[in-house]
Amino acid sequence: MTDKRSTAKLHHYVPQGYLRGFATDIERVRVVPLDRSRQPYTPSVKNVAAQNHFHTVGEFDEPDAFEKALSDVEGQALGIIRGFANGEFPPSEENRWAFAHYTALQSVRGPDTRRTTEHLRTTMVGLEVGAGGRKNVGAWIRDNFGIDPTPEQEDRIWDEATQPGGPPISFSNLAHIQNTVETAIELTPYLATRPWTLVRFDRRSLITSDAPVSLVRRPNDQPWEGVGFATAWGVTFPLTRKLGLLMSDPMAMLEGFEADDPRVQQVREMVLAGRIDQIQSGTTVMxxxxxxxxxxxxxxxxxxxxxxxxxxxxxxxxxDLINIKPVGGIVNMDFDGEPLFAPQVHEGQA
Structure with missing residues (x-):
């Protein structure tokens, strides 16, 4: 039986150990809410960027098993950051992959990712049900849930799916954890294979946030164009108030190369070995x-x-806890019960 007394209750989505790099000797950090109606305050790091039972999963033998697994990943990453501060840079290839995974995990583990995933799912369900029309709700329910719905169930699904804001969909902790782990694994190679620059600051300092991994657009990108881990000019990650990591654009070294050019693999191996990494003194611009x-x-x-x-x-x-917005016209569509797309009429059927 699980010892309930040993189960952690307050779960951090930004690690305490990481936040100490921006805190005082007595572990106080300044918090600035983006909500302008709230005043900044200076709590202990243990009370920052955390929610009760954010990772608790009743399906596990240990409800806080994922929280404990995160502690192991965070401990290794904080050791790597200490190594960076002490001149152990570039990292070994093993540490490079480990820290790239930690960075990817940090970029997708917060409540913003969970809320965004719920928002996108809500949008898609509303569009699927609404575009299919009222008479096809039963078929949609059978396809997605494998049950034959009652008329009352069809009415409820239609009303909820087509109401303003879409249906009330929330992800379980387990679903959020599975999405976090899978997404982090997918993103890790995009970080490990970028050239890394460690920036050391003396007179100037870095801030951080509840989503500390940031994507930097390419200079010629238009404001309306999206930016992702595969297309960003750079990825910034403030490691401490005096230390930042910039993961820059690997494509700059591959211009003119075909995908099957042997030099592409050579450059990749050079990057992973840290032979293109550098240490830079922090400037005002940086x-x-x-x-x-x-x-x-x-x-x-x-x-x-x-x-x-x-x-x-x-x-x-x-x-804003939603970091990806569907096109507004799709989100705000009104459905009158008729299918959005009429069945195609082939020649001879009219």
Whole structure:
């Protein structure tokens, strides 16, 4: 039987050990809410970026098994960060993959990813049901749930799916954990195979947030174009208030190469071996690159050392736990019960 007393209750989506790199000697960190109606405050790191039972899974023998697994990953990553601070850079290939995985995991483990996934699923279900029309709701239910619905069930599904905002869909902790793990595994190679630059700051400092891994657009990208881990010019990750990691664009070295060119694999091997990595002194330009992207990527909170208030942007974004927005016209469609697309009439059937 599981010892309930040993089960962790407060689960962090930004590790305490990481936040200590931005805190005072007594582990106090300044929290700046993006909600302008709330005032900044200075709590202990143990009370920051955490939710009760965020990773608790009743299906596991140990309900907080994932939280404990995260602690192992975080412990290894924090050891690598300490190594960076002590001059152990570039990392070994083993540590490179480990830290790339930690970075990928940190980028998708928060409540913003969960809310975004729920939002996208809500949008798609609303579109599927609404576009199919009221008379096809029963078929949709059978295809998705494997049951023959009653008329009352069909009415309820139609009403919920086509109401403003879509149907009320929420993901379980287990579903969120599975999505987090799978997505992090997929993203890890996009980080490990980028050239890394370790930036050391002296007079200037870095801030962080509840979503500290940020994507930097390519200079010629249009504002309406999306940016992802495969297409970003760079990925910034403030490691401590005095240490930042920039994962830059690997394509700059591969321009003009065909995908099957042997030199592509040679460059990849050079990157993984750390032969293209570098250490750079922090400049004002580099501080602004990190801090502006960190602030713009924040979902609800910006965090910083109490002495570093001057490095926080004067104008912060509004809070937003949804980081991918479907096209507005799709989200706001009104359905009148008729199928959105009429069945195709072939010649001779008219």
């Amino acid at each position: 501080e602004k690159l990190f801090n502006q992207h960190t602030a713009q990527s924040a979902r609800e909170y910006v965090f910083h050392h109490p002495e570093d208030e001057r490095f926080v942007l004067a104008e912060l974004p509004e809070p």
